[in-house]
Amino acid sequence: MRLFAIGDTHLPSERKKDMDRFGWAEHPAPLQRSWDAMVTNDDCIIVAGDISWATRPSEVMDDLAWLDARPGQKVLLRGNHDFWWGDSSTKLKKLFEPFKSFKGFIQNTAVEVGPYLIAGSRLWTAPEAPPMPGGEMGDVVQKPDYIVRETNRLQLSIDDAKARETKATTPKIRVCAVHFPPLYSNGLETAFSRTLEAWQPQVCVYGHLHGPGIGAGFVGEHGGVRYVLASCDAAQFKPVLLHDPGAEPA
Secondary structure (H helix, E strand, C coil): CCEEECCCEEEEECCCCCCCCCCCCCCCCHHHHHHHCCCCCCCCCEECCCCCCCCHHHHHHHHHHHHHCCCEEEEECCCCCCCCCCCHHHHHHHHCCCCCEEEEECCCCCEEEEEEEEEEEECCCCCCCCCCCCCCCCCCCCCCCHHHHHHHHHHHHHHHHHHHHHCCCCCCEEEEECCCCCCEEEEEEEEHHHHHHHHHCCCEECCCCCCHHHHCCCEEEEEEEEEEEEECCCCCCCCCCEEEEEHCCC
């Protein structure tokens, strides 16, 4: 089983909100072609937030069906534009129930798929962030209370992952999946990076950044963790391969 990720699919929902004004021509057709060509049903793919422009559950069903039709076992994460998501895990579980390729969602919990143990949270713009473009697809206003809340949620998810590890019969590959960057190109530590690096996942994948803001995210190794940006346009509308057991040395 290989592990992929893609963030910010920004599917149109029943509101029919297209991405043409952002230069995403014929979206999501290019993503669909690359996804279907690269990912198999035996793989796992993290969908790292900003999944749909829907504002309520009734508007998101076609988008969830589109995701379900793509190859791979999916793990979903909330983004700042996912207003349809809600805070009830019970309601989310019921919403996702018809979509058999959805293997779990991250909401104060971790998800196990094959050899992977995935923890995370949405996060928010950290005070250490450099200046970034604003607008509908740009950055959001910093909110100190959100930093505290999202750090706590990230820790809850990691704690759940640790509890799962103690029960596992084989070692797990730790993965952190978030929506906002936990670390920026300036390399300044944040509450988010400190929290996740203390857990020491093999990789942390995030999205959120677009266009001229892509360069604001940290990509590479920091604190023993590999950081990967997988927002749709940053990834050139192709799922990003995070881990391939077949490529590891014997």
